[in-house]
Amino acid sequence: MADAVTAPPAGRATIGDSEFDRDSALVPRETGVYDIDLPAGWTIFGAVNGGFLLAVLGRALGDALPHPDPFTVSAHYLTASRPGPAVVRTQTVRAGRTLSTGQASLFQYDDEGREVERIRVLASYGDLGALSDDVRTTAKPPAFPPMERCLGPEDGPAPDDTSAIAGRLMLKLDPATLGWALGAPSGKGEMRAWFGLADGRDPDPLSLLLAVDALPPTAFELGVSGWVPTVELTVHVRCRPAPGPLRVSITTRNLAGGFLEEDAEVWDSTDRLVAQSRQLARVASAGFGG
Template sequence: MAQATIGDSEFDRATAVTLRESGVYDAQLSPGWTIMGVLNGGYLLAVIGRALGDALPQPHPFAISAQYLSPSMPGPAVVRTETIRSGRRLSTGQASLFQTAEDGSQVERIRVLASYVDLSTLSDDVRTTAKPPVIPPPEHCLSVTDSPPPPGASALLERLGTRLDPATTGWTLGTPSGLGEMRGWFTLADDRDADPYSLLLTVDALPPTSFEIGLQGWTPTIELTAHVRCLPAPGPLRVSLVTRNLAGGFLEEDAEVWDSADRLVAQSRQLARAPRG
């Protein structure tokens, strides 16, 4: 398969937005990015992220926080943006994604507050104690075709080249580790190189850590905050997810994304409702 370039891949087409009028963008949400018939939260964040990237002076999402108010479905949507602060190095905006209900009313699905920068202008001074996750080579990891798929139909899996660390896939055999960890290599199926918008998908694209706790089923996101730290180098990404606390029917999930140059390129934390199973 010829490698897709940024701009002509299925991901780019599926997250495209069209300016209707100042601050208002039309989108066609694709059924190809669903899990159990509901659109993936990271995919939706990328759609809104593109609208804000067009509306604000700086091009790249830097810190973006979303409240997921109701499930989004494939079909038409409208993203309404507002510039809160326009600065020379950093700008802040907010956006909401709406869909039309059967009764004709406009339903707000997601509300986002975000700061944008030009990542290419950031300092290259890095001082960190963080280390990339240790994951076996991709050929020693499990693809989605190597094991039973997660419960429920998932068109999203067909668009990803994810390969999971066998140490975090006990759930596929009915023997979850109980540790609440998920690790793997991440690419899009057409090998499109990562960019700041696809990183918004990456932080929410692996199977949820709840599977390794022994709970399988839909794990809807309540809130997701992502930080994009730098422009990723070409090549596959390594993703690590960890849940340390499940209480009251909700769990947190912390994600780290590392590029092929061993740089931490994205981080996120989300609060999700635990499956009832």
């Protein structure tokens, strides 16, 4: 799979024509309202991945708002999403000259067909292509081993049948953050991985929304096992990513009272910091809810 990225075959998927694009595509029902059948391919432990959901909502807002690109998206996760029918309802909160603000919610249906809200977001959109080239950054890419020394699910002894999403991603974890998988968590709240889509589709602002919530929880390296549900996740997209694999680095500094933050940075193949995110997550025992 590393080969697929470093030497893309002719059959490599493209932005707009890939698993990710097809699976997150929305069917307009009326102005600002979209239907989608959430696919089973993006689940982990049976729940649809939070980053994938963010991309679905981000796609809806990109259609509904006058500006194309997510600049900052704040999501509050309410209940776990399952594969199956869902509806996304958007609202334009404010349409400005350089930025627009919108709101979106994704609902599914209970046994009586009533809508149950899964996730609600507030987001400000702009045009990444219109930003100035002025970059004054002190941020440096974290140290990453080369991709061929990092490890993915395909390098393990057996397929992981709890994580359907693993088959959709190119995820190569830095061995230094894999202690948890060997029964020896490092005690450091760090997780790093090379990230791409399995079919070779290049990154874009929507796939950045996926990338920030696609790695195993940092809590695993802190010796915490089990479900770590996201309460809230905010992503800033800072730049349109260049083609090629991304590097995602996540750090946790403060696990306290059963909650922890996860700070993610996403770097593109040209060493640009293309996205920053932070989430508040809860260390829960097995199962969802609360």
